Amino acid sequence: MRKKLKIRKWVFWILALLVLAIVAIINFQFWRSREDRFVRYQEFGTDIPVNYSIHGIDVSWHQGRINWPMVHSMEVRGVHLDFVFIKATEGLGRVDAQFRRNWDEARDAGMIRGAYHYFLATKSGRAQAENFLATITLESGDIPPVIDVEDTYGVRDTLIRQRVKEWLDVVQTSTGVKPLIYTSVDFYDRHLGRMFDDYPLWAAHYIQKDRPRIARDWSFWQHSESGHVSGINAPVDFNVFFGDSLALKQLLLP
Structure with a gap:
């Protein structure tokens, strides 16, 4: 026993x-x-997802005056910044205080640039598009225009979608290129959805480390909002492009 x-x-x-x-x-x-x-x-102050070869940032007046040659020349273990999204306008008549300086100096430093409009759901989509178009001057090699949609401001989803679509249509008719949509993955799923699945997506999502948590295709991914870059004296958002240099070239304005 x-x-x-x-x-x-x-x-x-x-x-x-x-x-x-x-x-x-x-x-x-x-x-x-x-x-x-x-x-x-450590030099960038953030995690960088691997398996992506093209990295970039997005900026507005919050980053103050930027030294763009320093931004473009910074390289850490093979990672350098190729592109930047720059805030241009907001609502019906507001122009970002640093837009014109950022727009010209980023190009002169060798950055691939794109302009975005911060969308107010309470205002006319057409009028906001006209504010954006009156402010920007696009060139060959630029990223297509971007609408930044982040908040409902209490507006019902059907009206948000109507106004966003109006902005997209006006800008596409004027520029001849399909704009991108920037938003968080949760906002997209809850308030925009399938109606905009044909538009290139710049997705914001900070939780997963390999890709944004969204079922549809995406072109850019904002994966961090707390990075550090030489030449910028404030935290900055970090992004990656989903594709190689040839795919990015095909996306850019001809």
Whole structure:
């Protein structure tokens, strides 16, 4: 009887050790896979997702006066900044205080640039598009125009979609290119949805480290809002492009 008890104890401990070993292997593989998806760059002050070769930022007056040659020349372990989204306008008549300086100096420094409009759901989509178009001057090699939609301001979804579509139509008719939509993945799913699935998407999502949590295709991913860049004396958003240099060239204005 005692021998049987001893055998049972040995079997129990062997099985327990096997379970612990399996759990350890699973945990190791999980954390290894996470490490394979992003790397901490102390110089940038943020995690950078791997498997993306084209990186960029977005800026507005919040970043103050920017030294664009320093931005473009910064490189850390092979990661450098190729593109920038620059806030141009907001609502019906507001122009970003740093837009014209940023727009010209980013181009002169060699950055690929794109202009975006901060959309107010309470205002006419057409009137906001006209404010944007009166402010920007697009050139060959620029990223197509962007509408930034982040807040409902209490407006019902049907009216938001109507006004966003109006902005997109006016800008596309004027420029001849299909604009991009910037928004968070949650806002897109809750308030915009399938009606805009044909438009290129610049998705904001900070939780997952390998890709934004959204079912539809996307072109740009804002993965961090707390990065640091030489030449900018304020936190800055970091982005990646989903594709190689040829895919990016095909997206840009001819």
